[in-house]
Amino acid sequence: MQTAEPEVVATLYDSPEGQFGPTLFGGHLHWGYWDAETAGASFAAAADRLAEIMIERIRIGPGQRFVDLGCGVGQPAAKLARATGCQVDGITISGSQQRAATAMAEAEGLQDRLRFFHGSALEIPAEDASYDGGWFFESIFHMGHRAALLEAARVLKPGATLLLTDLPTLPTTSDEFRDFVQEHIHSVFVAKEDYPALMAEAGFELVEIEDISENVMPWLVPKLTEALEEHRGTLVEMFGEETEKMIENWIFLFEYMSENLGYMVVTARKK
Ligand SMILES: C[S@@+](CC[C@H](N)C(=O)[O-])C[C@H]1O[C@@H](n2cnc3c(N)ncnc32)[C@H](O)[C@@H]1O
Structure with a gap:
């Protein structure tokens, strides 16, 4: 299965619906992490927690350079820069995201x-071996895993950590689902079992795969439903009569994805 051209992926995030995503998720554009203690957390709070979990796994400090591959509107990058003192370069295929992220960095004095x-x-x-660390935070499935890992390997220094969150397919993932997500959200997902070969081919040592599906997938639909309800007023202003249809589409997509995908955090090291 081929991923869409990057410019096609950009249309997804530049659309009004795509631009509304960060509002729902508290400035992030990824899912969240919940457990028994944080069962009451909103989508936005849990998305922020997942960013913290990612940051805990990065070894980087002041004066070092990090690359955020598919950076959304820059919230995870800003959090990482604040927490570690490193320099972050974010790359996004969406022009509207790049403008929003740049404005945020200026507003925060970062x-x-x-x-x-x-x-x-x-x-x-960037030149070869420019960065001390990098991540694909819920973005690699839009890019094509093999090509994206090769390009990341090119710009990372030997020994640098590469972190990913990814949504692995399950033994039960249907062909119908694969076709649907390829057409509608320009995404091609791979299985956890594909990772060792993908990493080895790209020149990475695979350090760890943490399956956190239980902390992400069952929570998505109820937490999204709450977030949509909370932001209903803004949604109606933006989408008018289309609002109900839009809400239905979001919920359908999240339900379909929860049934057909898992969630994992992957740590690798550039050889
Ligand atoms: C689900 S969002 C995740 C955003 C961000 N990492 C976060 O966690 O908030 C996927 C991101 O991947 C970006 N993206 C997709 N394909 C890309 C490509 N070929 N190059 C750069 N960015 C890409 C999108 O523009 C979007 O920012």
């Missing part, structure tokens, strides 16, 4: 350490 580029993570505007 523009010296936080830069955002409009472009493709398959052609990173």
Whole structure:
């Protein structure tokens, strides 16, 4: 299965619906992490927690450079820059996201350490071995795993950590689902079992795969439903009569994805 051209993926995030995503998820554009203690957490709070879980796994410090591949509107990158003191370059294929992220960095006074580029993570505007660390935070399935990992390997220094969150297919994932997500959200998902070979081919040592499906997937629909309800007023302003249809589409997609995918955090090291 082929991923869509990067410019096609951009239309998804530049659309009004795509631009509303960060509002629902508290400035993040990824899912959340819940457990028994945080069962009451909103989608936004749980998305922020997942960003913290990612940051805990990164070894980087002041003066070092990190690349965020598919950076959304920059919230995870800003959190990482604040927590570690490193410099972050974010790349997104969406022009509207790049503009929003740049404005946020300036508003937060982080523009010296936080830069955002409009472009493709398959052609990173950086020399070989430029970065001390990097991540694909819920983004690699839009890019094509093999090509994206090869390009990440090119720009990372030997020994650098590469972190990913990804949504692995399950033994029960249907062909119908694969066709649906390829057509509607320009995504091609792979299985957890594909990872060792993908990493080895790209020049990474696979350090760990943490399956956190239980902390993500069953929570998605109820928490999304709450978030949509909370933001209903804004939704109606933006989408008018289309609002109910839009809500239905979001819920259908999240339900379908929860049934057909897992969630994992992957740590790798550039050889
Ligand atoms: C689900 S969002 C995740 C955003 C962000 N990482 C976060 O966690 O908030 C997927 C991101 O991947 C980006 N993306 C998809 N294909 C891309 C490509 N070829 N190059 C750069 N960014 C890409 C999208 O623009 C979007 O920002």
